[in-house]
Amino acid sequence: MSTFSVIIIGAGPGGLACATILAEHGYDVLVLERKPAAGPKVCGGGITWGGLIKRIPAHLIEGAFPKQYIKSNFQHTVIKAVEPIVATIRREVLGQWMYQQAQDKGA
Numbered sequence: 001m002s003t004f005s006v007i008i009i010g011a012g013p014g015g016l017a018c019a020t021i022l023a024e025h026g027y028d029v030l031v032l033e034r035k036p037a038a039g040p041k042v043c044g045g046g047i048t049w050g051g052l053i054k055r056i057p058a059h060l061i062e063g064a065f066p067k068q069y070i071k072s073n074f075q076h077t078v079i080k081a082v083e084p085i086v087a088t089i090r091r092e093v094l095g096q097w098m099y100q101q102a103q104d105k106g107a
């Protein structure tokens, strides 16, 4: 019988990030996921440039957008930035990468 210090239910980004950090710090971590693979989910795949995207290998990023168009009945605004504001990554790609990170750290 195996024993673990932490069992995480769900291999979403939250569970996999926790698993990676805890395994890095020496905990025996088991992640249980009900779906056959980590990652696939209905999602826009958008990640703000200042966030998680900085830690993801560049070749996995699908698109990077330095302009944002905001349209409503009351305004029509374009925000431009030197650096991208948001980037996109396919959820299955992100999930598989995060899964691999967690596994590499020993989860």
Ligand SMILES: Cc1cc2nc3c(=O)[nH]c(=O)nc-3n(C[C@H](O)[C@H](O)[C@H](O)COP(=O)(O)OP(=O)(O)OC[C@H]3O[C@@H](n4cnc5c(N)ncnc54)[C@H](O)[C@@H]3O)c2cc1C
Pocket: 009, 010, 011, 012, 013, 014, 015, 016, 032, 033, 034, 035, 039, 041, 042, 043, 044, 045, 046, 047
């Ligand atoms: C339509 C839509 C579009 C979105 N677009 C964006 C976007 O563009 N950018 C963005 O950053 N966020 C977006 N989000 C939000 C993003 O998907 C969530 O914030 C993110 O998935 C939350 O991660 P999580 O790990 O907490 O949960 P989840 O990703 O929901 O992961 C939970 C995991 O736990 C598993 N699970 C649940 N119950 C059990 C169980 N009993 N046993 C085993 N496994 C279980 C599930 O199968 C799942 O894999 C969007 C969400 C939706 C619904």
